[in-house]
Amino acid sequence: MTRHIFLVGFMGAGKSTVGRVVAQRLARPFVDLDERIEAVAGRTIREIFETDGEEAFRALETAALEALSGEAPSVVACGGGVVIRPENRAVLKRDGVTVYLQVTAGEAIARVGDTGTRPLLSGPGASLAATTLLAARESLYRTAADVTIDTVSRDADEVADMIIDSIGAVG
Ligand code: S3P
Numbered sequence: 001m002t003r004h005i006f007l008v009g010f011m012g013a014g015k016s017t018v019g020r021v022v023a024q025r026l027a028r029p030f031v032d033l034d035e036r037i038e039a040v041a042g043r044t045i046r047e048i049f050e051t052d053g054e055e056a057f058r059a060l061e062t063a064a065l066e067a068l069s070g071e072a073p074s075v076v077a078c079g080g081g082v083v084i085r086p087e088n089r090a091v092l093k094r095d096g097v098t099v100y101l102q103v104t105a106g107e108a109i110a111r112v113g114d115t116g117t118r119p120l121l122s123g124p125g126a127s128l129a130a131t132t133l134l135a136a137r138e139s140l141y142r143t144a145a146d147v148t149i150d151t152v153s154r155d156a157d158e159v160a161d162m163i164i165d166s167i168g169a170v171g
Helices: 015-026 033-041 045-052 054-070 086-095 105-112 126-144 156-170
Strands: 004-008 030-032 075-077 096-102 147-150
Touching: 004 015, 004 086, 004 156, 015 030, 015 075, 015 156, 030 033, 033 045, 033 054, 033 075, 045 054, 054 086, 086 096, 086 126, 096 126, 096 156, 105 126, 147 156
Parallel strands: 004 075, 004 096, 030 075, 096 147
Antiparallel strands: none
């Protein structure tokens, strides 16, 4: 059975940055789910949202997640909204260990920098959008997670160490 390491958490939590470090240390493939979606769609996430809307993006996201189940055990950086759909949460449980990388809304905005690439945060109300969205999702991240790690005040190497230490216990 495939046992992926899924990294979930809000935009700016460091899922891709940390995921690359963990994958390298464990000599596993690294998968960025957003990049997979863009490759399949032949468009950027922003273009998909603009042209077809969020639901169309979510359908592509579910398909990309499902498609990983036949692949070698990998470290997977999921998009921040992967936990919204119950069927995605079921795939996370079925196919691996899920690590929730926690971040505050303020820190998330600071780390993301140019929010233009994040359709759900673009525009002048980014801070409010981040606070509202994170509050709405917090319980979903917790439900999905086998392990939760606070990333505030920690660099990618420290977070990667903590992930590797903790997944042994649940994996
Ligand atoms: C989203 C997060 C993004 C991307 C899309 C939607 C979300 O991924 O999937 O813009 O709903 O939180 P990152 O978390 O990698 O930025």
